[in-house]
Amino acid sequence: MSTRVPAVTSQVIAIRPGRPLAGAVTVDGSKNAALPLVAAAAALLRPVRLDNVPASSDVQTLLDLLRHAGWNTEHPVGDDHTVLVLPRETAPAPDGLGEAASSIRASYYLVPSLIALCGRARLPWPGGCRIGDRGMEQHFKVYEAFGDRVRVDDNGYAVEAGKAVRGTVSLVLPFRSRGATIAAVLRAVVASTPLRLGQPNLSPEVLGVLNALTAVGYPCRAGDRVLTLVPPSSVLEEDVPVWKVPGDKIEAGTLACAVAATGGTARIDGVHGPDVTPLVGALHRMGIPTTNEPETLVIHGRDTQPTGRPLRAMATLAPGGLDADFEPPLLGLALGFPGTHLFSDPINPGRHSNLIPQLVRMGGEITELSSTECRFTGPQRLTGAGVEATDIRTGSALMVAGLTARGVTTLGGVDQIRRGHADLPGKLLTLGADICEVTP
CATH class of the missing domain: 3.65.10.10 (Enolpyruvate transferase domain)
Structure with a gap:
């Protein structure tokens, strides 16, 4: 056999x-941990190496979406579980992700990265399977707190960067949403704005992203009641950071x-x-x-x-x-x-x-x-x-x-x-x- x-x-x-x-x-490697780490790597707009990346189809779909949106994702020869995420110098418009993005729930992780690259994101409603409503309301409140403009229709949603918010962005989540917590953290990274987030999700998947960002210079503190993140005064870019998917x-x-x-x-x-x-x-x-x-x-x-x-x-x-x-x-x-x-x-x-x-x-x-x-x-x-x-x-x-x-x-x-x-x-x-x- x-x-x-x-x-x-x-x-x-x-x-x-x-x-x-x-x-x-x-x-x-964990699919649930790999997806936000891939998105975090893209949001930095600098080369990042990810190790122990699983071959599950959701992760491969997200990597495909990144390539279509304007990133290079490369595997070292003979190593299918390592991915190097590289931003291109020029990128196509982010409106062509369409049907592929609707096949997974985690497409929403790409919004901050697309804003960083193009100033806007247009995505279909999350999909993947039938386990209930895929509500995005908390995500939209996060982006509006950063001054972004949100539009929705039957086919999906669009988020466009607005005038930058001065000072610390503070908001409290009504429940501990993992997706909205990741959205807030990555949007703060893209905006180079301090974040104070009440009632955050503190799952291992979120903590994995915070640990990865801390390793490249972002001071983070995660408590039961409040999560804070501060943009670094300077980011060392001589070496390519290496993040490992748990x-x-x-x-x-x-x-x-x-x-x-x-x-x-x-x-x-x-x-x-x-x-x-x-x-x-x-x-x-x-x-x-x-x-x-x-x-x-x-x-x-x-x-x-x-x-x-x-x-x-x-x-x-x-x-x-x-x-x-x-x-x-x-x-x-x-x-x-x-x-x-x-x-x-x-x-x-x-x-x-x-x-x-x-x-x-x-x-x-x-x-x-x-x-x-x-x-x-x-x-x-x-x-x-x-x-x-x-x-x-x-x-x-x-x-x-x-x-x-x-x-x-x-x-x-x-x-x-x-x-x-x-x-x-x-x-x-x-x-x-x-x-x-x-x-x-």
């Missing part, structure tokens, strides 16, 4: 239960849930330990022993002793809270554990309506309490069925569920999974999963 799942987008993933997963695997905490969490679901024991390398602390806490409440080291997560599934305690998996934007992208694979795992469990994702109100009907096809009995909350009692025994990945995390949850379901689970929507993971099925295969891609 091959050690890598072939990358054929017309196929479906077939999953069968088998022996407990075991061994070791290294996660790719390991994918969500891929690590998904693999951890898969190992635990099968009662296996495995080591997952390349993930920053504190980034998965909320997930580890949920696993411990279920009775799954784990070892969380600085760059390694070990799941001791063979020693699991189910507690029967209810699991409350509540996605939140609060610092140190459970990332919403951990919730779907945890749900797939918790179906097999005793207790009455409550899951909540108020951040992505359409995600449960994607995932729950697919699990019901497999025999899951789940009560939807609202568009963002559901409850179920385990353990449940699922049966393989034909299901669809309507978004990245629904696909990962269905893979976890399929590893313990009776019979064969066939999972469509492979392109959705590849948006976030270049080869998640291949990593499961490395750990011994009975998984492959087949022609329908």
Whole structure:
């Protein structure tokens, strides 16, 4: 059997239960962290090298958009995971991104970069998958605070740089939006204006951008209540800064849930330990022993002793809270554990309506309490069925569920999974999963 799942987008993933997963695997760079780092590199309008860049399709699409908008993005010979971002001396108008930009949500990260290069940005509404409203209101308030003019229509939105604001730009976000926090930080970089942002998002992905900017001379302070950024008095440009994309905490969490679901024991390398602390806490409440080291997560599934305690998996934007992208694979795992469990994702109100009907096809009995909350009692025994990945995390949850379901689970929507993971099925295969891609 091959050690890598072939990358054929017309196929479906077939999953069968088998022996407990075991061994070791290294996660790719994080899609969620790479996207804002690519945008931050572009906003500086100077050469920046990014290491550990994942080959997930969303990241490749963003790099393609940069090239179309006026940047060079180069791979060193023989190194597909390193990208050098270089601004061109002249750039085309930024109005031709169109359909490609509507295929991903993260196209909005490019607004500050386009303003830096062209003074304006015109983009379609964010797309990618069906997990609820892609609201941009907080982003628009950020740009208006910097004096920019915003126009919207049915096809998208335009942001045009206005008269520069003097002094510190101060605003408070009504909720801890990751996208709006990144927008504010990068717009401050482009404007060379001090920023004071209340109620910021302090996820590892945001902190990664702040650390990268600090490394090139931007003083940043990030507290629970206020984030501040000050333009540097001078920027050293003799050397090309090197930023490294951190390991994918969500891929690590998904693999951890898969190992635990099968009662296996495995080591997952390349993930920053504190980034998965909320997930580890949920696993411990279920009775799954784990070892969380600085760059390694070990799941001791063979020693699991189910507690029967209810699991409350509540996605939140609060610092140190459970990332919403951990919730779907945890749900797939918790179906097999005793207790009455409550899951909540108020951040992505359409995600449960994607995932729950697919699990019901497999025999899951789940009560939807609202568009963002559901409850179920385990353990449940699922049966393989034909299901669809309507978004990245629904696909990962269905893979976890399929590893313990009776019979064969066939999972469509492979392109959705590849948006976030270049080869998640291949990593499961490395750990011994009975998984492959087949022609329908």
